[in-house]
Amino acid sequence: xxxxxxxxxxxxxxxxxxxxxxxxxxxxxxxxxxxxxxxxxxxxxxxxxxxxxxxxxxxxxxxxxxxxxxxxxxxxxxxxxxxxxxxxxxxxxxxxxxxxxxxxxxxxxxxxxxxxxxxxxxxxxxxxxxxxxxxxxxxxxxxxxxxxxx
Amino acid sequence: xxxxxxxxxxxxxxxxxxxxxxxxxxxxxxxxxxxxxxxxxxxxxxxxxxxxxxxxxxxxxxxxxxxxxxxxxxxxxxxxx
Numbered sequence: 255x256x257x258x259x260x261x262x263x264x265x266x267x268x269x270x271x272x273x274x275x276x277x278x279x280x281x282x283x284x285x286x287x288x289x290x291x292x293x294x295x296x297x298x299x300x301x302x303x304x305x306x307x308x309x310x311x312x313x314x315x316x317x318x319x320x321x322x323x324x325x326x327x328x329x330x331x332x333x334x335x336x337x338x339x340x341x342x343x344x345x346x347x348x349x350x351x352x353x354x355x356x357x358x359x360x361x362x363x364x365x366x367x368x369x370x371x372x373x374x375x376x377x378x379x380x381x382x383x384x385x386x387x388x389x390x391x392x393x394x395x396x397x398x399x400x401x402x403x404x
Numbered sequence: 405x406x407x408x409x410x411x412x413x414x415x416x417x418x419x420x421x422x423x424x425x426x427x428x429x430x431x432x433x434x435x436x437x438x439x440x441x442x443x444x445x446x447x448x449x450x451x452x453x454x455x456x457x458x459x460x461x462x463x464x465x466x467x468x469x470x471x472x473x474x475x476x477x478x479x480x481x482x483x484x485x
Binding site (some may be wrong): 298 | 438442445482483
């Protein structure tokens, strides 16, 4: 009887860590056949102020080619995210991930991070950080994925 | 089988060891995840946000101890880019 009670805690921890790991993935099944540019941003991330205008331009230019830009916000406080969006608006969809579930699923090591997913739902490129001088490289990656599967 | 392994004082110790090890498995990293660095990005949390205070401290360290430098800036901030 006490044995069963004593084993409960470690088993609970193992089970909860396994279920937490699988719970976080963003459901991208609706975007099959489209290229998804998943950008993880936060109100406290200074490079995001530069990346948003570029992402807006990217989305507007390539929407007709099947590009979907999704901004995943990782702020713990929703008001901060809204304040950022008020100053730097986004013409792309925003998903809120305050608990970091989606972020944990993609396992990146810095902010901001962009994950490029091709038309079959596979992660093809990961951009760590946002550097204005690398915009050409980012665009080239997007165009590579857009040109496939047509 | 479990009755044999976990009987008596040795059994209690084995059980404690098992619980401790499995609990330790839940400790993933020591550093905050990149998306959790919001508080570290605040100005008050920066190591070097007040140049005047840093200058005063450097002067005191030099004049009282004859020490200089030794300041590193690793690990703080939002870690962006």
